[in-house]
Amino acid sequence: GEDVEQSLFLSVREGDSSVINCTYTDSSSTYLYWYKQEPGAGLQLLTYIFSNMDMKQDQRLTVLLNKKDKHLSLRIADTQTGDSAIYFCAESRPNQAGTALIFGKGTTLSVSS
Amino acid sequence: KAGVTQTPRYLIKTRGQQVTLSCSPISGHRSVSWYQQTPGQGLQFLFEYFSETQRNKGNFPGRFSGRQFSNSRSEMNVSTLELGDSALYLCASSLAGSPTNEKLFFGSGTQLSVL
Numbered sequence: 604g605e606d607v608e609q610s611l612f613l614s615v616r617e618g619d620s621s622v623i624n625c626t627y628t629d630s631s632s633t634y635l636y637w638y639k640q641e642p643g644a645g646l647q648l649l650t651y652i653f654s655n656m657d658m659k660q661d662q663r664l665t666v667l668l669n670k671k672d673k674h675l676s677l678r679i680a681d682t683q684t685g686d687s688a689i690y691f692c693a694e695s696r697p698n699q700a701g702t703a704l705i706f707g708k709g710t711t712l713s714v715s716s
Numbered sequence: 717k718a719g720v721t722q723t724p725r726y727l728i729k730t731r732g733q734q735v736t737l738s739c740s741p742i743s744g745h746r747s748v749s750w751y752q753q754t755p756g757q758g759l760q761f762l763f764e765y766f767s768e769t770q771r772n773k774g775n776f777p778g779r780f781s782g783r784q785f786s787n788s789r790s791e792m793n794v795s796t797l798e799l800g801d802s803a804l805y806l807c808a809s810s811l812a813g814s815p816t817n818e819k820l821f822f823g824s825g826t827q828l829s830v831l
Contacts, residue, residue, distance in 0.1 A: 636819075638822075643824070644824055644825075645720070645722075645806055645808075645822035645823050645824045645825050646759075646806065646808075646820075646822040647822070648819060648820065648821065651819065691759065703749075703761040703764065703772055703774065704749075704761065704820060705761070706751075706758060706759035707758070708758035709758060709759075
């Protein structure tokens with residue numbers, strides 16, 4: 604299909620790890636992104652991974668990419684209540700005119716203390 | 717460095733009216749993209765401007781239009797508003813809008829309500 608798919612909700616306890624999954628569609632996508640949106644705010648770029656990489660780590664965040672299965676995941680270690688937000692996966696989809704980002708519908712992460 | 721600034725923050729209009737939203741990108745950024753965010757459809761790409769030219773366009777009707785000025789500031793216009801146009805409109809800027817690397821920086825959005 605045309606869509607970037609994500610599960611809608613994830614609930615974890617403070618201190619646990621969170622894993623948010625995403626499947627994308629376009630094998631020609633060169634970059635894949637994770638954005639975070641807090642209530643009443645725009646999207647904040649968290650991290651991104653180039654399509655020729657399998658893994659990228661950035662402090663508490665680990666991105667895993669399985670290009671064969673077109674599967675992307677974001678792991679947040681030691682999840683805190685401040686991590687509660689909506690997380691969007693996005694792929695860059697080139698076309699003749701340029702590139703648009705195609706977003707998933709977002710995963711709402713709820714962290715309980 | 718100031719971030720992406722969108723004005724107004726909130727807007728209420730009635731069906732049939734038109735609306736103009738404004739976006740000032742991060743200083744030095746030349747590409748501005750617009751997205752519509754709704755609970756049902758999520759984030760959908762509207763269009764992208766680079767050096768005052770529309771370079772990329774999503775699947776929205778012609779009632780949605782935009783432009784970019786020489787200082788990279790952009791405006792988006794929606795004419796003949798419909799109830800379904802109620803949404804959060806997000807603007808994002810990037811340095812040059814490379815075809816292979818779109819690191820977008822988003823504003824806080826304009827929440828449009830159509831009554």
